[in-house]
Amino acid sequence: MELIFLSRGSLKYKDHALITSDFELIVDLVVNQKSNFTLNKEKINAEIGDIAILKDATLNYIGIIESIIVNPNKTIKVQLNDFKEIFNVKVPAENFSGDICIFLKNKIRQAFLDSSDSKQNLSYLTIDVNSSVQGSFAYDDDSFINILELISIVTKAYGIIVKYKVSFLRGRFQYINIIIEEVNKSTKLRYDLKAIQNLEVQDSTQYSTNKLIFYPKKENSSHKTTETFYLLKDGTVTKDKDSLNRFDYVNYDCEYYSDKDYETLSTKAEQKMCGTTSDHEISFDLAMDNNVFIPLGNLYLGSFIEFYSKAKTYSTLLTQIKFKGNFKSAHITLGEHRSNLTDKIKMLMKGSSTSSNISISGGTTNTDGGVY
Numbered sequence: 592m593e594l595i596f597l598s599r600g601s602l603k604y605k606d607h608a609l610i611t612s613d614f615e616l617i618v619d620l621v622v623n624q625k626s627n628f629t630l631n632k633e634k635i636n637a638e639i640g641d642i643a644i645l646k647d648a649t650l651n652y653i654g655i656i657e658s659i660i661v662n663p664n665k666t667i668k669v670q671l672n673d674f675k676e677i678f679n680v681k682v683p684a685e686n687f688s689g690d691i692c693i694f695l696k697n698k699i700r701q702a703f704l705d706s707s708d709s710k711q712n713l714s715y716l717t718i719d720v721n722s723s724v725q726g727s728f729a730y731d732d733d734s735f736i737n738i739l740e741l742i743s744i745v746t747k748a749y750g751i752i753v754k755y756k757v758s759f760l761r762g763r764f765q766y767i768n769i770i771i772e773e774v775n776k777s778t779k780l781r782y783d784l785k786a787i788q789n790l791e792v793q794d795s796t797q798y799s800t801n802k803l804i805f806y807p808k809k810e811n812s813s814h815k816t817t818e819t820f821y822l823l824k825d826g827t828v829t830k831d832k833d834s835l836n837r838f839d840y841v842n843y844d845c846e847y848y849s850d851k852d853y854e855t856l857s858t859k860a861e862q863k864m865c866g867t868t869s870d871h872e873i874s875f876d877l878a879m880d881n882n883v884f885i886p887l888g889n890l891y892l893g894s895f896i897e898f899y900s901k902a903k904t905y906s907t908l909l910t911q912i913k914f915k916g917n918f919k920s921a922h923i924t925l926g927e928h929r930s931n932l933t934d935k936i937k938m939l940m941k942g943s944s945t946s947s948n949i950s951i952s953g954g955t956t957n958t959d960g961g962v963y
Contacts, residue, residue, distance in 0.1 A: 592918070594628060594669070595644045595764075596637035599655070602715040602764050606636040607646075611666065612916050616645070616652060618673045620743065620892040620910040621927050626654055630667045635659070642767075643671055644757055649879075650887040650918065651756050653767065674755055674767075678702075678742060681735040688727035691749050692720045692771050698738050699769060715766040717758075722773035724749050727855075747908070750774045752893035777895035777906070778884065786881035792900050793872045793928065802843035803860045805852075814853040820860035828861045873898055873905060873925040879918060886912040886921050896925050 596606045608630040617624035628643075637643070637656060645652040654671030661667055682701050687694050696718050703713045726749055730736065745751040754770040782790055801822040807815045820828050823836040844863075848856060877884060884890060886909070894909040911924035 593646050594630065595646055596635060596656075597642040597644065597764055599638075599640045599642055600710070600713075602642070602766065604764060605641065608632040608635055608667070614914075614916065616912075616914040618652070618675075618887070618892055618912050619924075620746065620908065621929060623672070623676060624911070625657055626671045626673070628669050628671070629662070630669060632667055633661070633665045635667055635669075637669075642674070643669065644764075647918065649885065651754070652887055653755060653757065675739065675742070675753070678738040680739075681737050684728075684730040684734045684736040686727075686729050689725065691724045691726045691745055692722055692751060692773070694728070695738075695741060695745055695751070695753075695771055696720050698736070698741060702738060713767075715764075716769060717766050718769045718771065720771045722751070722771070722775075724751055724773050746893040750893075750895065752891055754891050774893065774895050777897045778890060779897045779899070780884060781899045782901060784881070784884075786878040786884070788876045788878075790875040790900075791873070792902070794870070799870050800842055800844045800864055801838045802841050803864055804843060804845040805848045805856050805860075806845060808847045808849050811848075811850050813850045814848075818848075818853075818856050820857065820864070822864040828857070828864060870928050871905060871907065871926040872928040873900070873907065875923055877921050877923050879921060886923060898925055 593607050593609045595604070596608075597603065598605055609632070611629045611631055613629040614627060616626045616628075618626075637659065639656050639658065641656050643654045643656055645654075653674035655674060655677060657670040657672050659667060659669050678699070680702050682698055699716075699718055703711070703716055706712050724745075742753050746753075751771060751773050754772075756768050756770070758765050758768055780787075799822075803820045803822075805818040805820075807817065818830075819832065820830055821832060821834065821837055822828055823834060824838060852859075877886070879885065890909055892909060892912070896905075896907050896909055898905045898907055905925065907925045908927070909923070909925060910927055911922075913922040913924075914920075915922070
């Protein structure tokens, strides 16, 4: 197994190196994780910021060089960020209603293809949109949106994932293809699958919001009622306060709404409270020869997973993939809860950096059936 190093600016080949068993590859939807590889080489023709591609027939991994360290034993250690971190940039935000996939595509184009700065543009990026998902965004005035945060939002709220792969032409690296598409079905996975080992299931000890109250603004002329929504144990939302499927405890939140918000209150309640249903951490080791569940092969960060444990069924997301020392087994994490202290700190730091408010509302979906 080896890493191929390419120029960040042009995607031209620069170098390659075999990797040793001293490596850890991590991709994570919740917090930024860095991958580390030790190379059987004394020197590489690559720089910080360049692109590294794992040469493997089944796994799609692209990283960006964070650091290069020369070891005393004539090997090199490279630390990589996942390629998605390239989207950790801000662009101006404006209210939007329409196709969310096209909206995301245009924001990526704005930052990396249509900039007036030629050094900022990455001409080798191509963007394919394979789905159409209707929705809307409302931003504060004079605010920015971080594209990486936007990707996280559309994944959780609309089921849209972003994948990427490198394409070749006559043996040369031609472009990196960004693929935006909706996950229109979930993968079913049982705890007793033979390929699963060392399973751990941990629900968050924090009470999640399961009741949301919308109060009318004083300025409203058409809608003046208080609207209340309740999260049920099966992950659905209702207005029936007497439902037998409500949680035994109440943890509520409240917001004001305007006349124009009234028609989207149900959607807003679903998006805010249903997100808490992934507030758990399901982790396990997975043999890669299972031919069904292949992380970075046929399943990616943000994929919907219906996980059947002994106690209950979780409707969740694939949020972390980790390989360490070999590619025969992967460590998988489902859900957005993190019990690791370092990851908790990263999540707190990530949350504190968010400065603008955003409102989202959903709509209809039309999947085009693009091939990947």
